[in-house]
Amino acid sequence: MFNSKLWPGHLLGGLAGAVATLAFSPFDYWPLMMASVAALFVLLTKAPSPRAAAIRSLFYGLGLYGTGASWVYVSIHQFGDAPVVLAGFLTGLFVLALSLAFFVPVGYLYSRLSRAQAHWRKVLIFSGLWVFGEWLRSWLLTGFPWLISGYTLLDTPFSGLAPVTGVYGLTLLVALTGSLVGALCVSSRKQGRSLLGVAIGVALFAAGGFALKGFEWTVSDTEEPLSFSAVQGNISQDLKWEPGHLDKTVQKYWALSENQWQKDLVFWPENAIPTFYQNVPRLMEQMETQASQTDTALILGMPWYEGQDDNRSIYYNSLVGLGEAEGHYFKQKLVPFGEFVPFEGLIRGIISFFDLPMSSFSAGTPEQMGLSIQGKPVAAYICYEVVYPDFAAREAIGKDILLTVSNDTWFGTSIGPEQHFQMVRMRSLETGRYQLRVTNDGMTALIDPFGRILSSIPRYQAGVLEGEIPGMTGSTPFMDFGSWPVLILALGFVLFGRVRRSDSAPGTYSS
The missing domain is CATH 3.60.110.10 (Carbon-nitrogen hydrolase)
Structure with a gap:
């Protein structure tokens, strides 16, 4: 991690993550999401080891969440009455935890699984892992599905995919397009020709979204x-x-x-x-x-008061x-901390943020x-x-x-x-x-x-x-089948990308 030759690549990873924030509302420069993904793909592909790739992914997450989820600081400082330094520390801890949980595994696994593979296989592996990484955010540790890349395509010609695939189908299009561009940037002319099939597939996928835009499912x-x-x-x-x-x-x-x-x-x-x-x-x-x-x-x-259960108010x-x-x-x-406090026996009373009004709610049941x-x-x-x-x-x-x-x-x-x-x-x-x-x-x-x-x-x-x-x-098809078709396709990409190793695969790089 402290190899000075690797630090430029790590810092570029953070910059790529920060740029991605501009693709979401209120900025809505949606092509920047694909550019950000392309940059990360290049940086991970050039990483000399899975460990270096994991660190670059960490920095990407820090850049994305540090800019895109900066509003957490407002909640902690302005409404939780935490001092500036403490609010900044807690916000940084939040950003670090998210980056470690959701981005580090993607970078590490990509580097491990794509080593010595042809570039078209790298594109499939990266895209599949990217979709799984974003889906993971919807349930791991109660979930924080914020800044999902597919949202950047909401107001684009490709949004017709959403009623069919849901937002993760748009995420897959972002990942495929960005990684394809990244692969073309690091490929020789011969290697670039091997990406033609992937490029055709991505174009057809995007064309499907364009063709379905405005289709009335209901x-x-x-x-x-x-x-x-x-x-x-x-x-x-x-x-x-x-x-x-x-x-x-x-x-x-x-x-x-x-x-x-x-x-x-x-x-x-x-x-x-x-x-x-x-x-x-x-x-x-x-x-x-x-x-x-x-x-x-x-x-x-x-708010609604239901009564007592095991000496606890509901x-x-x-x-x-x-x-x-x-x-x-x-x-x-x-919402964690806003409506319930994890480990409340340990952290209640430390600062006002952990004692916000109405932060002891219970969750309703699906059967209501x-x-x-x-x-x-x-x-x-x-x-x-x-x-x-x-x-x-x-x-x-x-x-x-x-x-x-x-x-x-x-x-x-x-x-x-x-x-x-x-x-x-x-x-x-x-x-x-x-x-x-x-x-x-x-x-x-x-x-x-x-x-x-x-x-x-x-x-x-x-x-x-x-x-x-x-x-x-x-x-809509998404209501009938949910995200499972996209997740199965993403898994297929990862597995297919690992079917066999290519004799003409590029070696590793460092930057």
Whole structure:
């Protein structure tokens, strides 16, 4: 690791990772993702050993997460009251842990498996491992599927792949294209000709996405669209959980909704009412009466107290349905440290960040009944849940519309909310459904089945988004099969890349 001749390559790995952040929202320079992958492929291919390749992958992860997930610092420092130095240290530790877990294995395995293989085989091995590395992020250590490279192709001609393959199919296209370009950069003319077959395959894959763009996998149901009002309160996070501010919060949402009760749906964001449902029975009764008298479905976010279990209080982050909306939904995918604290017996009380309001939630069960509007079930997601592609697709089966709530004030004015919104839009594209999203401070939006924004409220201002949301029936191939076809294909690439060694394979390099 301390070989001075290898350090330029390691540092270039970090730079390549940092550049990748510019491919995601809010920047959206999507070709940079492929360029970043190409650079990493070259650096790993030239690494003189698997150990050196692992270090370069580590630096790539540090560059990507250090820039792309820098908003973690805002949550820790601004809202967790951690001093600057401590917040920086914890953010660095977070970035290091992610890089070690998700990037180091990819670099090490690529170097081990591709050694002395022809370049076209290297492309297949790298691409397969890259897809598995990103998929690993969706479940390992509860999952952190952020900055998945396939999201960068959301607004490109190739996005038609998403309803078929999900975001990991787009990841595969990014990996194949980037590594192919990288292989051409380090190949001789004779070796480059051997890449022709891979290039044709990549071109056909991309052409498939282009051909399917705009294809309607789902159809509008025969019922009238739901009229809606999505209310964005823009309540400061510093005030949201102050006990004395509860009445003002309720009054603000009530005032914004005053002229909206003629709509089929009035929709309030995550924890719009920052106290337990059980604590305010009179308020809930009043809201139930208002919604029922106007034939309105009112859906709002608030904590839910379930009782005691083994001397432990059971709380849920929930969505509650009133009036023409029935049932409640308990969040299943919780945010580490924000909604539950791993090893809380050891770290509770060390700093305020580990004692944030409502950081002792329990996860809801997959078997819960969920929410319905006018007797029809809807797919509901609370904040972080919508970043899990396969989970979101399963929840959408048999549901006509998607409803998402969030409270991105934890991100401050960072790029985090823009990245989150990009993932939200991908869920509509993958499932072929309209999605209504309401947040505390933006972005509240109506999204169509192709992931396009039809209407929205800007960030950092209170307001009401009005419109109609049609229900959609049918399913996309991704809803039917999930990510498994792409994962099987990725595994096939890795195995096929190792079938036999090429006599004309290039040797190793160093840089």
